[in-house]
Amino acid sequence: MLELRDVSFRYPGADSLALQNIDLQLQEGQCLGLLGSNGAGKTTLLALLSETLAVQQGEINWHGPRSLGLVPQQLAFYAELRVAENLALFADLYRLQGAQRRQRLELCIASTALADKLSRRAARLSGGEQRRLNFAIGLLQPARLYLFDEATVGVDASSRQLLLDAVERLTGEGHGVIYTSHYLDEVERVAGRILLLHEGRVRLDVDKQQLLEGGHGLLLEWPEQVPEAFQALLGQLNLEAEALPNGLRIGNLDAQQLLAITRFIAAQPVPPSLLRFGRPSLEQLYLSLNGGRL
Template sequence: MLELRAVGFSYPGASAPALQQIDLRLGAGECLGLLGPNGAGKTTLLSLISGLLRPDQGELRWCGEQAERPLLGIVPQQLGFYAALSVRENLGLFADLYRLRDAERRTRLEWVIHSTALEDKLSRRADRLSGGEQRRLNFALGLLQPAPLYLFDEATVGVDAQSRLLLLDAIQALTAAGKAVIYTSHYLDEVERVAQRILLLQQGQVRLDLDKQQLLGDRHGLLLEWPGPPPAGVRALLEALRLDVEWLPNGCWIEQLDAAALARIAEFVGTQAPLPSLLRFGRPSLEQLYLHFSGGQL
């Protein structure tokens, strides 16, 4: 559906390019999780894809050809509705702008209202909604546009946990229907849930672009963290067990340990003071891997 080849972009007067040599392919029904620290180039990349900016180098192709850019569904960081209008009036206005008619209009309005839990907010003025409710309206207006590709840029900031789950379900419904999605968020548990591929940007360059399962793998291990330095004796125990250990500032990540080693470690740390502030067994989370690959940069 979308292909970027060696795309680069620089802002006037900037000392370094915002993006350099970006190669990207995105297919229908695929959700790409776009990660990176602030200033990595995520919003610039979305702006190039949406046509707000034009690349200085390289090319952007749609459907394998330099065809016309299709309609896009966009949920930006900034709120993009009319504050003096009600929720219902905003939805109706944007449905007009998207040229939605008859059954399609009714169906899409019902779906986005349900997906964003706005049923009881329709008569409220947009500027009198809470911050999280305004985010949900912003989300609904982006979902309302029928499009083959949807761009979400920090779309759930300030949204409560229950509403966030509804919004993530809506994104998964898009990909299940064959739509392509690019999703960027600092909530890495969200990205881990909705994305099939992970692309990490750093200083305007692609650091990695991998299938999520390939990235997370089936490695299992034990993560231990303490409020301060680990108790005396922990390092000696792990060395005696000859385990593969990655030491962290206040803890460690232990890979490939069997049931007997897990029992020994749990028994030992349970008798030491202080007790761990975190003890988790399983595969590494996307957040752990992101911090590892980005050198600890949030």
């Protein structure tokens, strides 16, 4: 669907490149989770794809027609217009007519829970409601590829679920999606592929399941200190653990080792204050790959 070859970009007067030698391919029906610290180049990459910045070096090639919808980080609507008026205006700009227009408007309003806000001026909406209107306008345009740049910042938990459902529907219908967010649980849910930018370079580009697969770990914390006999148990089980202030983290263990540890815990007079078992989350892996920086 889309291919980037050796794409680089430098802002005027900047000492270093914002993006450097980016190679990327995106397929239809694929959601790419774009991660990176502030200043890593995520928004610059989306700006190049949406042609709000011009490519300085390299190539961006579309296989088939270029068709793109954008939910930007900044709010992009007319504050003095009502919600319904904003949606109607953007439907005009997108040249939507007839049944397609009606269906797109109904879909976007339902996906963002704005049905009871249509008569309100956009300026009088709450911050989260304005984000939902921003999201609806981006969804309104029929497109092959949708770009979401921090689209759910300030949105309440229940509304976030609605918006994420909408993103998942897009990929299920065969649209391409590039999704960037600092809410890594969102990225873990919607993305099938993870791309990590660091200082303008691609640090990692991998299938999400490949990234998250592997052994299950155990995190334990006690109210005061780790029981003295626990280290001896770890030695008997041939397990290594990373020490924490009031506990430890075991990177990988099997079911029998977990059973022995839970029996030990059950025999203690004071239970752990925290016990968490499972595979690493995307957030844990991201912090590890990115040097502990969000």
